[in-house]
Amino acid sequence: MTIEELEQIAKSVCQENAKFDYEVNVCMDLACFSQHSGELRDALVKAVEASGKKVLVRRTGCMGPCSSGPLVRVDPEETLYHHVNAGHAEAIVSSLGGEPVPDLQCDLNEHFEKQVRVVLENAGHIDPEKIEDYISRDGYQALLTVLTEMMPNGVIHRITESGLRGRGGGGYPTGLKWGTVAKAGGDLKYVVCNGDEGDPGAFMDRSVMEGDPHRVIEGMAIAAYAVGASKGYIYVRAEYPTAVSRLTVALRDARRHGLLGHNICGTPFSFDVEIRLGAGAFVCGEETALIASIEGRRGNPRPRPPYPAVSGLWGKPTLINNVETFANIAPIFRKESKWFSSVGSERSKGTKVFALTGKITHTGLVEVPLGIKLYEIIENIGGGVPGGHTFKAVQTGGPSGGCIPADMLGLGVSYDALMAAGSIMGSGGMIVMDDTSCMVNVARFFVEFCMTESCGKCIPCRAGTAQMFTLLSRICAGTGTMDDLELLVSLCGTIKETSLCGLGMTAPNPVLSTLKFFRNEYIEHIVNKRCPAGVCNMEAPVEVLA
Amino acid sequence: MNENVGVKTLQIDGHEISARTGETILEVAEENNIRIPTLCHLEGLSNVGACRMCLVEIKGSNKLLPACVTTVFEGMEVTTNSERLQKHRRTILELLFAERNHICSVCVANGHCELQALAQALGLTHISLPYRNPILTVDASLPQFTVDHNRCILCTRCVRACAEIEGAHVWDVMGRGINSIIITDLHDDWGASSCTRCGKCVQVCPTGALFDKSKIGSDHPKYPDFLPYLNLMREAQ
Numbered sequence: 092m093t094i095e096e097l098e099q100i101a102k103s104v105c106q107e108n109a110k111f112d113y114e115v116n117v118c119m120d121l122a123c124f125s126q127h128s129g130e131l132r133d134a135l136v137k138a139v140e141a142s143g144k145k146v147l148v149r150r151t152g153c154m155g156p157c158s159s160g161p162l163v164r165v166d167p168e169e170t171l172y173h174h175v176n177a178g179h180a181e182a183i184v185s186s187l188g189g190e191p192v193p194d195l196q197c198d199l200n201e202h203f204e205k206q207v208r209v210v211l212e213n214a215g216h217i218d219p220e221k222i223e224d225y226i227s228r229d230g231y232q233a234l235l236t237v238l239t240e241m242m243p244n245g246v247i248h249r250i251t252e253s254g255l256r257g258r259g260g261g262g263y264p265t266g267l268k269w270g271t272v273a274k275a276g277g278d279l280k281y282v283v284c285n286g287d288e289g290d291p292g293a294f295m296d297r298s299v300m301e302g303d304p305h306r307v308i309e310g311m312a313i314a315a316y317a318v319g320a321s322k323g324y325i326y327v328r329a330e331y332p333t334a335v336s337r338l339t340v341a342l343r344d345a346r347r348h349g350l351l352g353h354n355i356c357g358t359p360f361s362f363d364v365e366i367r368l369g370a371g372a373f374v375c376g377e378e379t380a381l382i383a384s385i386e387g388r389r390g391n392p393r394p395r396p397p398y399p400a401v402s403g404l405w406g407k408p409t410l411i412n413n414v415e416t417f418a419n420i421a422p423i424f425r426k427e428s429k430w431f432s433s434v435g436s437e438r439s440k441g442t443k444v445f446a447l448t449g450k451i452t453h454t455g456l457v458e459v460p461l462g463i464k465l466y467e468i469i470e471n472i473g474g475g476v477p478g479g480h481t482f483k484a485v486q487t488g489g490p491s492g493g494c495i496p497a498d499m500l501g502l503g504v505s506y507d508a509l510m511a512a513g514s515i516m517g518s519g520g521m522i523v524m525d526d527t528s529c530m531v532n533v534a535r536f537f538v539e540f541c542m543t544e545s546c547g548k549c550i551p552c553r554a555g556t557a558q559m560f561t562l563l564s565r566i567c568a569g570t571g572t573m574d575d576l577e578l579l580v581s582l583c584g585t586i587k588e589t590s591l592c593g594l595g596m597t598a599p600n601p602v603l604s605t606l607k608f609f610r611n612e613y614i615e616h617i618v619n620k621r622c623p624a625g626v627c628n629m630e631a632p633v634e635v636l637a
Numbered sequence: 638m639n640e641n642v643g644v645k646t647l648q649i650d651g652h653e654i655s656a657r658t659g660e661t662i663l664e665v666a667e668e669n670n671i672r673i674p675t676l677c678h679l680e681g682l683s684n685v686g687a688c689r690m691c692l693v694e695i696k697g698s699n700k701l702l703p704a705c706v707t708t709v710f711e712g713m714e715v716t717t718n719s720e721r722l723q724k725h726r727r728t729i730l731e732l733l734f735a736e737r738n739h740i741c742s743v744c745v746a747n748g749h750c751e752l753q754a755l756a757q758a759l760g761l762t763h764i765s766l767p768y769r770n771p772i773l774t775v776d777a778s779l780p781q782f783t784v785d786h787n788r789c790i791l792c793t794r795c796v797r798a799c800a801e802i803e804g805a806h807v808w809d810v811m812g813r814g815i816n817s818i819i820i821t822d823l824h825d826d827w828g829a830s831s832c833t834r835c836g837k838c839v840q841v842c843p844t845g846a847l848f849d850k851s852k853i854g855s856d857h858p859k860y861p862d863f864l865p866y867l868n869l870m871r872e873a874q
Binding site: 389394542558561585589 | 689732817
C-alpha cells in the first residue's frame with residue numbers, strides 16, 4: 092500500500108458516492124440501535140428501492156445527541172432528524188429533493204455550534220465496518236507519511252510539541268510517555284490500548300471504538316513505530332460486544348490492505364494488534380492491573396515503579412494509552428504541526444470528548460476544545476437542566492472525581508483547573524445534577540461503586556471503602572452522628588494517602604468534594620434527620636453488609 | 638560506573654547509611670536495626686506491597702512509598718516514623734480489626750500473632766470504626782490444619798509460599814474487594830484439594846487464620862524463618 096494507492100481507494104469511494112444524489116446516514120450506535128435504528132435502516136433501504144431515487148443509506152457511529160435518537164442525517168443538506176422510527180422512512184425518502192419533513196427535523200445548532208470535532212470527526216459520517224470509508228476521509232495517510240517520511244524521534248517530537256496529554260484521566264504528557272518507552276531497552280516492546288472504560292455514565296471510548304475503529308488502530312500503529320514496538324493489544328471490556336466486533340472487522344480489513352502485519356506498506360516496520368477482552372472489573376482500567384489481566388492473571392494492580400514503560404507486559408517495555416489518546420494521534424500528523432496546540436488552553440491542548448448525562452436536556456456525546464467554560468457545556472451544548480428544575484452540581488471524573496457546584500460554572504475545563512477545584516478531568520464522564528439530587532446519596536453511590544470494584548489487595552481500599560460506605564449509609568438513613576462524619580473525614584485522608592493504586596487513592600474524592608461544597612446537606616441529614624432533596628428515606632434501616 | 642555494583646548512601650531517620658544498589662528501603666533498614674512495621678512482607682517471599690504498613694516518607698515526594706518494594710537511591714532521605722505515618726498505620730490496623738472477627742482471647746494464635754503484636758507496638762487501645770462482624774466459615778476438612786477465615790487479613794503470604802516455595806499454588810484469592818477470600822484450588826474443601834500438606838502456609842500465616850489442629854488449646858508459635866534458609870540451600874544446589 093502506498094499513498095497513491097490510498098488516494099486511489101479514496102477516489103473510487105468518492106466516485107461511487109457521486110453516483111448518489113443523497114446520503115441518508117442512520118446512527119447505529121448503541122443508544123439509537125437500542126431504539127430500533129436497525130429496523131429503521133432496513134425500512135429506509137426498502138423505501139429508497141421503491142422510490143427509485145439514487146440514495147445511499149449508510150449506517151454510522153454516534154452522531155452525538157443520543158437522547159434525541161434514533162438520529163438520521165440527510166446529506167448534502169445536513170438535515171438532522173430526531174426520534175425517527177421505521178414508520179417515518181417513506182416520508183423521509185419522499186421528502187428528498189423537496190422540503191424536509193417538518194415534524195422530525197430538529198434544530199440543534201446551539202448544541203453543535205461550540206463543539207470542535209477532532210476525535211469524533213468521522214463519527215456519524217462513515218460506515219465503521221468499511222475501511223474504504225475511513226480511507227476516503229484521509230484515513231491511514233498519517234501512518235503512511237510517518238512510516239515513509241519520519242524518524243521515530245521525529246514522531247515523538249511532534250507529539251511532545253502538540254502538547255497532547257493522556258485522555259484516560261491522569262493527563263500525563265503523551266510525548267513524554269512515548270519517549271520513555273522508546274528509550275527503554277530490549278527488542279520486544281508492546282503497545283496497549285486501554286478500552287476498559289468503566290466509569291458510571293461514561294461512553295466516550297465505546298463510541299469511538301464503535302464509530303471509528305480504524306482511527307484507534309492507526310494511532311496505535313504510529314505509536315508502535317515511534318517507540319519501536321511490534322505487537323499491540325486492544326483491551327476492551329466484554330460488555331462492549333459491538334465495539335469488539337467492529338474492531339475485529341477493522342483489524343481484518345487493515346491486515347488485508349497491508350496496513351497491519353509484516354512489513355507494513357513495504358517498509359521494514361511490522362506491527363500487529365490483538366484484542367483482549369476484560370472480564371468486567373473496573374480496576375482493570377488501572378494500567379498495572381490491565382497488564383496482569385492481559386497476561387491471563389487476576390487483575391490486581393501492583394506498586395509502581397517499575398512503570399509499565401520500563402517493565403510492563405511480560406516484563407517488557409509497554410506503552411499504554413487510552414482509546415481517545417490514540418484517536419488523537421492521526422490528526423496531529425495529518426494537519427500542520429501548530430494546529431493541535433492552537434486548540435485548547437495554556438496547559439491543556441486539543442479537545443476532549445465528554446459523555447454528558449444526568450439531568451440535562453441533550454444527553455449524549457460532545458467534543459469541546461479544552462478551556463471551554465463549564466456553563467457553556469451545560470447551558471449551550473447540553474441545553475440546560477430540563478423540567479423547570481435548577482442546576483445544582485456537575486460530577487466529573489466518575490468515581491474518582493468530584494462535584495463542582497453551580498457557583499463555579501465559570502471554570503474553564505482543563506486538567507489543572509478541575510484538579511484545583513477538587514475534581515479531576517477523568518476519562519470524560521460528566522453527570523449533571525439538579526435540585527432533586529441529594530449530594531450525600533451521590534457520594535454514597537460512588538463509594539459503593541468503588542467498594543464493589545475494589546480488587547481487595549490493599550487494606551485501605553478494601554476495608555476502607557466498605558467502612559466509608561457504612562458510615563455514609565448511616566448518614567443517609569438518619570442514624571449518623573457528627574462523630575461519624577469526623578471519622579469519615581479521617582478515613583478519607585488515610586485511604587487517599589495509603590492506597591496502592593489510583594482506584595483507592597481517588598475513592599474518597601466524591602465524599603471530600605461534596606463535603607467541601609455541600610457540607611450543609613450532611614449536617615442537615617445528621618442533625619435534623621432531613622434530606623433536603625427528599626431522596627434519602629430516613630425511616631429505612633441501615634444497610635447491613637454480609 | 639556500573640550501576641549494578643554501586644553503593645548508595647542515604648539517610649534513614651537521620652542516620653547516615655550505605656546500601657547496595659537495588660536494595661529496598663526495608664532491607665537496608667533491617668540491616669541497620671531500624672524497625673519498620675510490616676504485615677504482608679516476609680523474607681523469602683516476593684513482595685506485593687499490599688498491607689501498606691511499611692509506608693515511609695521520602696523527602697521531596699508527597700507520596701508515601703512502601704519500603705518493601707522501593708529501592709534506594711543516592712541521597713535519599715527516608716523518614717520511617719512520623720505522626721502522619723503513625724496515624725495511617727493505626728487506621729490501617731483498625732480497618733483490619735473491624736473488617737473480620739479478630740477476637741484475641743479465643744484465638745489459637747493469641748500471644749503469637751503478628752497483628753496483635755503490631756497493635757500493641759503502635760499503642761492501639763480501641764477501635765473507633767464500626768465492627769463489620771461478617772459471617773465467615775471455618776474449613777477443618779484437612780486432618781492436620783484448619784483455615785479460619787474470621788482471622789484472615791488477606792496478606793496472601795500463604796498464596797505466595799504455596800506458589801513460590803512449595804510450587805503447588807493451591808491457595809489463591811477469590812472474589813473482589815471486601816468479599817475477597819482465600820481459597821484452595823477452585824474453592825474446594827482444603828481436605829479435598831490438591832494440597833501437599835507441607836504446612837508452609839501455616840508457618841507463614843501472621844495470624845490465627847491458618848493453624849495446626851494439634852496446637853489448639855496450647856501455645857502456637859509459628860516459625861516462618863525457614864524460608865530464607867530454604868531459598869539459600871536451593872540456590873546453592
